[in-house]
Structure formats: C-alpha cells, structure tokens
Amino acid sequence: MSQGQIAEALLSSRKALVREPEKFLAREKSEAEGGCGVIGFASSVQIGGRHLLQALSQMRNRGNNKGGGIAAAGLLPEEFAVTKEVLENDYLQAIAYLDESVRSELESRFIGATFEVDHVYRVPTVEDFKSIPGLELRPPEVYLYFVRPRAGLVKEFRERHRLEGAPADMVEDEFVYQNSHRLNQSFYGADKNRAFVLSHGKNLLVLKMVGYGDDVVRYYKLEDIHAHVWIGHHRYPTKGRVWHPGGAHPFVGLNEALVHNGDFANYSSICEYLAQRNIYPLFQTDTEVSALVFDLHHRIYNYPLEYVIESLAHTTERDFVLLPRDKRRIYEMIQKTHIHGSPDGPWFFLIAQSLRKENAFRLIGITDTSMLRPQVFALQEGSASIGFAASEKQAIDATLESLAAHDPRFWGRADSYWNARGGSHSDGGAFTFTVQPNGNGATLFCADKFGRRISVNGAKKTHFEMTPQSASSQSSSGGNGFNLKKDGFLAGELFQDVTGKLATWTYNDFTGFLENVEVSALDTKDAGSAVELLTLLMDRHYPTGGLRRSSLLSLVDQSFARLVQFMKQGYFESCVYISHNGSLTSLDGLRSRSIDEQQTVVIDARGFPQEGNDSVAMNIVRLHQEGVRRFMAVHARGHRFIGTGFGPETHGVRIDVYGSSGDYLASGIDGAEIVVHGNAQDQLAQIMKDGTLVVHGDVGQAFMYGAKGGKAFVLGNAAGRPLINAVGKPRVVINGTCLDYLAESFMAGDALNNGGFVIVNGITFCKGALKGDEDGDFAELDEPYPGGNLFSLASGGAIYFRDPHEKISIDQLNGGEFAELTERDWATVKPYLVKNEKLFGIPLKRLLTVNGEELHPSRVYRKIRPSQHHALQAEEAWVTNDMDNDVTL
C-alpha cells in the first residue's frame, strides 16, 4: 500500500465513528479564549514536575484559574510501578473521571473489552482539593491504564477497513484513537460530563483541570514525577459560567500533546476541513482542532515535521520568494492543499511528542506567520542539556533558577535566548528540541524548522563541571592575585583589568575575585563600586577565555544576590532596602523618615505582585512622590509596568532593573532614565515622551508603539513591530535587528530637523546559528534586516541602517526610499553612536570598519526616508501658508 492509500483507508475507517456528523460540525467555538501562559522544556535528563511550579506561578496573570494542564513525555517506569518494557510498549490510557460511578462501566466497555491490561494506576492526589488555595472545583480522578490492543480486534479492524498493507503500528495507533473517540462520545458531551480520555499515547501523560496549571502539579503530586519533556499551561477562557476540565489544554492527537496561546479566526473553516477527512472534534476549542490537524498531518499523512509546520504556519511574501526552488515547489503544494486547515490568527503552539518509532521525545514550539503572540526560546547545554519555549523569558529563568537550586547540572542562565521569526525563510518560526535516549543517558538536539542544528559552544566546560566541590568555594589565591585596596576601587578600571585577564583564569579564580569584590564593598561600607562592577560584568560582552559565558554570568548573578543580601542587612548607608512580605511594613516605615537624595532605594521585587496597587511599579511611583529619585529594582520576575505612572517631567529619576523584567516597562516615561540589565519583555516604552531607556539585551514585541520622543538604546534585537505609529522625535539605536514591521506608519517629522529616527546596526554577539557569545566580539548579521516590511506607510523620520554590503533591497520597503547619507545626517546620528559606544562598548570605529578597512560613514550607513509626497488639495494649500505656527513644512 502506498502512503496515500494508507492515509485514505485510515480516514475512511473513521466514517463509522460518528453517527450524525452534522452534530459535530460546530460553527462556533463553545468557549472563547485568547490569552494563555505557556512553558515547555525538554531535557537530556528526566526532570521533576516541581520545576514547572515557579514558572507557572509567575505567569498566573496570563490565566484566570479556569483551566490548567500539563503534559509529560519520557516518564520513569518505577514512578508508575511498571516495567520499562510496559512503559515503552503499552499505550498509556489516562482517563479522567468526573463521576467515578461510571468507572466500572467505562472500564468494561472501553478498556477491558478492547485491551489487554498490563497495569492500572490511580494518580495520587492531595487529600482535600480545597487545601490548594483558589481551587473551586474538585479535579477529576485520574486512572492510568497501561494497555495493549487485543490482537484479534486489531486484526478484525485491519481487515474491515482494508488496511492489510499498512504498518502494524499505524493500525494499532488508529485503533486506539478510535476507541478513545467512542469513549469520549459515550461519556463526555453536551448533556453529560462524566469521563474523558486525557491522553492515550505511549509514554505520554496529560493531566488537566479547572484551575491554574501549577495547581495541576500540586494536586496530582507531580513534584517528584520525572519526565524528559514537560509542558505547562494556564488557560484564560472567558465565555461560559461552567468550566469543565475537558476544555483545558493540552489536547492530544495520539502521540503528541499540544498547548496553545492564541485565538483563531477560522475555527469553523478548520472544522470543515477536518470533517472532509472524517475527523470530528468533541471539545470545540481552537486547541483541540490544532492537535487534530497536527495528528492528521504527522501520523495519518506521515509528513515530515518540516512540512507539518509549513502546513500550520505558511511561509509567505518575501520569505517565500527567498526559499530554495525545490522548497518553494513543495511548500506551494502544501499551502494549496491545506490552506483551510491552517489556523489563522495569533497563535503559539507548544507540542510534546513521544516518538516511539524513533525512541525519542520532542518539544516543538511553533509561532504563527505574523508573530502575534509572545514567544521566547532558550538553550542551555552542559553535562545535562535543556531547551525551552515559553511565553516569557522570566518563566524560563524561573525554571532554571528552580533547577539550579536542586540539581548541580543546571545553572541560572541559559547559553542563548532567542525569538523565532514566524513563517520565515531564515528559521521557519519553529524550533524543536529532541531528546534521544542512548544507553545510559540521552542527548538533546535543538534544531530549527529546516532541521539545522542550533548548539552553543560545547567545548567550554561549565563552572560545575570544572569545580565540582562548589562554585562559591574559598579560593586562597584571591582571584589570581587580585587584592583590592582597602579604600575601594574604580569599577571601570577594574573591569578592564579583569576582562583582560579572564583568558587565563579558572572558575575558582573568578569566584575568588568576586568574593574579594564583596569583601571590599563591606570593608568600605560602599556598595556603589561593587554594584557598578558586577553590572558591567553582566551587561558587557568580553572574551571569557576557557570559561563559559553563561556560567560566568550565573556566578556574577550569585555575587550580586549576596550584595543585595548585604544591602538588606543594612551594611551600606548609600542604599535603603525594601522588600514585601504580604504587607507593606518596610515601605511604610520608610515613608516616615526622609530619604537622602543621594540614596538609592533598592526594591527586592520577589515578594511584590507583578501588577496592581501593590506592585513594584506603583510603589516606585509612591516613593517618587516622596522625593526618591534613584531606584534599583532587583530580582525582578516578570514584574510589569516598571517606570510607568510618574506623570510628566521626571528628569533626574533613574531606575536600574535587574533580573527578568516584565511587560510595559518604561511605557509612558517623560524624562526618566531606565536601564534594564538583561533582556527585556514586550510592549516597552509605549507612548514614551522623553527620557532614556537602555536595554542590555533584546526587547520584545511592539517596542515603542506610539512613542512621542525620548532616546532608546538596545544592545540586542527588537522582536516584531517596533516603533509602530511613533511620532514626534524618538531616537533609537538597535544594535541587532528586528523580526519584522520596523517603524510601520512612522510619523516622526524630519529626522534632520528635530524629528525622530532609528539606527539599526545589524550586528550580533552570537555568531553562527543562535549560538551564545564566547569571544566577546561582534559580527555582522547575515542580513541587517530579515523582514519583508520595513518603514511601511511611513510619513516622517528616517531609518539609518548599517548596511555596507547593500543587502537591504527596495522590495523590503513599502513607502520608503533610499537616500544618500549626507554630512548633516551623519552629524545628527553620530552622537547617538558615540553614546552607544559608551553604553555598550561597541566602538564606533569598529562599526565603520568593513573588511578591515575604515570607511566613510556614507559607505557604511544607508538612509531610508519616506517617499510619500502628498499633493495638497487646492482648498488646503492656502492654509499651509497662512498658519501662524512653528511647524516647519
């Protein structure tokens, strides 16, 4: 039998599955939802479910307690009291009982009658669900059945549906799928919600309920259940008063579990597409049909993963044109055939796969073509490796922090963090993390949609591999002879000194040096220089010799955390430490005494809520009203809105943010200076009016949307849609690039006459495919701007691209045109590049050097300006000459 005949026979075998197909053709989703918080990780070692807890609880503001779920693939047999053979070879039927009285009936009709049962396991739960705060509904009882389909029935199934030529595993898979479909029809539906199948693939488990995702871990006691691949999800459904766990994510096809953040516009069309193939969803949500489409393409059509991804997220526009010819041919066929099954709208999928044939497990993250949902990927490679895909970087960091605290093979910083460019020719907008067990251990293989491997420089050992005793062990050498003077040090000088010596240092030298820095701070009772030095070590890129950058950074983080601890203990007069432990006492006390203007208020964000009246942001506003001008927000964990709410005219205020800052940072500032030490999140600096924002890393979606002015300096990339609808005079330097839609509808006057502009340098410290920085040096990106939409519909301002090889082409512009870079242009932008050098250590001279030769700026930078010349209507022409105003026309 050919692939096509098998697929046809499998699909036609489903005709008998539903009696009245019309009933299943839902025109509308039963429940609408948009938002969600997702995280997934895949690791070469099996990881306990507890490491989902912190990440999910920090993302609770992306859910609403109406649906949470997890998926785990690559389990440990002993944790379910089965043998390795049973776990690997048996189908794992996970059945949720909302009404346990149906169990014996269900078991006899759908388990005992169809399967040989090797083992039954009741998933243990906490005794009283009400002991978990916020849980309103009793979660379902879950039984796991480790089963093999009865051979006679499979044989009959094969004969009845003329599947004689199909491989045995495909027939068995389909048999299991249809059994579950019938089970769900019998026990779950509009009038009855008694039981349903959570998952039924081999070595794959899904658990879900009404509540938050982290409560699933707590209720089913998954803290110490181990798996290679985990996915966690919070749901945010909005319609319907009664929620059922059946609507929560993940949803399964057969060998995969899928969670989703987003909302489709074409749910009905996808249902039709599936119905044409005899597939009928039962739970009426976007996510279920996504899982069904994935299962159809992957299992029934047997498409390679790349084509499955293509059929979900099409490659379009310029990206399509840039594909190799043979890919274009196949992609075009896929698009023509499966356009109706392709979800339209904002979405981000995380998929956990259990690949029995390949004996592997996989995490897949796919973003939609337009990149409308937040998504971050990360990779840490060492003696154990782990890859992530999540809604927010802070969730990834939370997991790493949790792992690092329990497991010496992990540390607090990933080697690399990146965003996918949806539907692109460059990375395909999707990444996979495949865990392949081999003998005693397993390997982790990260690749993009096209199967190209992404790996950090694994040659460098991590600090744990090099110093097995402890990273913070005493070093008698005191940092390779660094004995800091009793009266302190100058951070800038010491930084130069140290980074010059790193090439010959061991981790012990480095930790010893950091200890000396801490001791010096305590001796001099001044944290200033130490904070400055550690900050430089965090922010800057420098050669790290034989040491792994992410390891060094995580050691710097630890040292910084100790300094904060000293601040808390009151060692330094120059700062006032504030924390939050359920009440505002430490703040209230503060208000009664005056704070010296020179003092820095250090806010330990950990105890503060991420938003709302009690948030870090609101407390900073209140302290500002008390006269405080200098802030440090430390240990940020997705805290939102930092720097907003001050109102007009806030020159002289400075906020330094450490940790994983949250969305909407600096949105609205009018004079303040905000420095983010690390990557930043989405929606930064919206409607910014004046002031300075410095980000020592990447920024997320919709950066500076509707900004009116101010200066912003970004060391890394901006994700999609930076500077959309910006007006006035924003001046921005982006040293990396943007995913797409840079400066759409930009309206920032005349760049040379008090208007706004963006300088894009198109450089990276991560050479090669998303590798981590190891030599502290930068290189040109392959393309200074990979997107197809640049400066679209812009009517004002300008973009200055560092593009010495003229790689940006006219077809990327829609409303812009190239113009010569004049002396006036250079005089306007140069001061920003000088400041850029000061902030990030990116020498202007280096930027002007191409292939070893320093060139005239006009040969390195290209100007793009609006091409639109609007012809005035006769009746308005006189007004332009008549107006008494100061706008230059």
Added chain:
Amino acid sequence: MEIDNKTIEQLITEKHTIALRRGFSVWPRGEFGKPPALGDFRWTADLILSTWIQAETGKPPTNGLEYRVGASGGGFDVLDFKFLPEDQWITNGNLIDTSISLNGRPYDKKIKISVPWYGGGMSYGSISDHVMLSRVRAAKEWGTYTSSGEGGYPDTIVPYKDNIITQVATGLFGVREQTIQYAPIIELKYAQGAKPGLGGHLLADKSTASVAKIRESVPWVSLFSPFPFHSVYSVEDHKKHLDWIKTINPAALLCVKVSTPTDVDMVAVGSFYAGAHILNIDGSYGSTGAAPEIAKKNIAMPVEYAIPKVHKYLVSEGIRDELIVMASGGIRTAYDIAKAIALGADGCVLGTTELVAIGCTRCSNCERGRGCPFGLTTTDPELSQLVDPDWGMRRISSVYQSFQFQLKDILRRLGLTSIRELRGRSDLLLYNKQHPSNDKYKMKKVSKPEEELRVEESVTDSVVE
C-alpha cells in the same frame, strides 16, 4: 413636504440665519449658500429639524415633526413602548430620576451622571476645538462627560478635563501619561461600530498643521490608526493593557469601547474580567465621515441586537450589575436612548446627535479639510469660526434638556420612577413594523409581505447612505 407652511429649504435657511448669525462674515461665499443635504432614512429631515428645534427651545417640537423615530423601517424605528393607561401614569415628574452610575464595581471611585448618556469620542482633527469646547461645556453643565477622541488635548479644553474621558485608541495619537492622568475615566477604543476591523483614519486634508502639532505627526499626511492595538492580541493582553492604564492613573474608571461582532457577549465578559468598569458597545449605525462606504453598516451587528445579547449574557454570568453597558452607534433621540436601555443598556453615548444640534445636516462631507459647510468636522481656521463655543454649548445643552424631559415623560407613562428600573425591560417594548413614520416618508411594502421595504420616493435629492 411642508411644515408650518414652510418648505424644508426655507426652514434650513431660517435655521442658518439664526444659528450662524455670527459667522456670516467668514461664511464661504457663493456655492455654499444652502446645505447640500438634509438627512437620510435614519436621520430624517424631521429628526434633523426637530433636533434643531430642541437645540433652540429645550423641548421637543410641537409642530408635528416626528422627533422620536426615523424612517429606516427597522431597528429603533419599529419599536414602540407599551405605555400604561393614562390613569396609571405617575403624576409628579419631579420624582423621576434619570441618573445612572458609571461604576458598578464594589471598589474604585463612584461616578454618577445626571442623565444616562455622555458624549462619544470625536478627536481634535475630526472636529475643531470650538466644537470640542461646545460639547464639553454642555457635559460640564449637565454633570456628564465627553470623550476626547484620539487626537490629544488642545490647550483650550484642558481646563475641562474633569468632564472629559481620555480616549486611548490604536494610533495612540496625543496619548501621554499626562493626558491619561487628566481624566476621571479612560476609554480604550478597540473598535468602532461603523468600521470594525479598521482603525481611525484622518485624511491628509484634515491633518492640518495645528492638528499635526498636537499629534506630533507630519502635517498634511493621512493618519492611520492601526487595527487592532498592536499590544493586544488576546484577552490576557487586554487585561494587561487595562492594568497598564490603571498603573498610570489608579483612580480612573476604565471604559472599553468595542464594536458588535457576533460574539460581542464574549467580548463583554472578557472585558469584565480584564477589569473594565464600563463597556461601550458601538453598533453599526454609528456615523463617521471617514469610514469607507463598504464598511459602514455592512460589518457589525446592529446595536439593537447587540444590547440584549450582551445584557442577557452578563445576567446569566451573574455580573450584570458590576459592568456598566453603554450603547452607541446611531442613538439619535430620547426615544432611542429609552429603547436602548429597555433592551438592556445602562445608558447611551451620543455623537452625531450633538453635531446635528449645532448644525450638521448629514451631508457626509466630513473627510474633507474644508468640506463641512457648517464648520463642525473641520479644523480649518476660517470654517471653525462658524461655531461659537458658547452658542454650541447652549444648543447641545438644550437638546440634553429636551432629552431628559422626554425620558422623564416616558418613565412616567411606564410607571417607573428611575431610568435604572427600565434597564432590560424589553417586555415594555412593542415591535411595530407599520410604524407611522414609515408612512410619512412614503415607504410602503411591495407585493410580498416578507420582502424588504423598498424606497419608492426619496425625500431628499441626495441620499448619501
């Protein structure tokens, strides 16, 4: 057609003679001698004229003009009230309360408005600051609000900020922390009923130097507001967006303005959970000169369907009293307001009505820089002189007075003492397809009764929509 022995054209000329007496020195000469249009089936000549009479007298007309309904043959125009027999009417009109609260949540500031409406968003740029001043002064006099629209605050209206709703729309024009902190209510405009799926659009002609200055954009360039908010692609983004506004102005009430898609009930519930105090559902009859013809009335659900859908859903979710629902999109008369409330809204938002009060004839020339013959939808320095802010305020205020008078009369005849008792009382409404107003405009059924009404003869020579 004649009223008081005067033709419509005579009435128009008379109106302009009175209303625009200050403006004739700057009146465009020659071809603008008379208004180019007077209404359509939704805003009939009767409605426009009676709104002008109300703007002058503060009372509904007594000369036979139909001031309660239009002649569209559908929607509010075929709804009537089931009034009680006269002997059961409430005699003392003073006891009747027309006020509503704009905050049903147990927390945050309580804001009450004396009449169940406020002014909808019209930006500086779409209208002149004189028109904005007229609107906000009337709002101040009546203890209600008017929305800033998406174009920032001209200096002249800043002193009235306590009666202004700052609109944050998708272009974020003129939106700064300062303007968000000005206002007691912040309106997040996600969509507009006249053109769902499209953002605001100020054509180049109207983006004058002074408009561009406030928006900080380039003059004489068309300004597009994107659709949707680039920072909001899901309901959890929506909540975050509202949280952001709350961080900037913690005391503000939050209003979410949306159009009326088929799942508007879901939008309502989502907005409730996102933290909105007010949901403004904007139906498809709403008017904007700048909306493309293909969008107008062709996309969103008519508001009279959307209101009960939202109302019932919120009731079934048990959150109806916590979310204030304001209806807009073609609310023209006091009767429309009462019907919208009976269908389930708390109150209404008025836009075009206020422009008609100060002279709009619905000629639909709003998108041109010097297109508005009455100086309303223009920031042209000469044309905007046609509207004197105090004159405009008096006229809008008089319409408010007449509307309140009529609402009290309606409540009195229904035996209700408060407008709040009317909410959701669709049982008090009667569907009347043979509404007399249709006859007046000479619309009649063609052979088959189920077929749509057909226009036999149009009343104006320029039906624009």
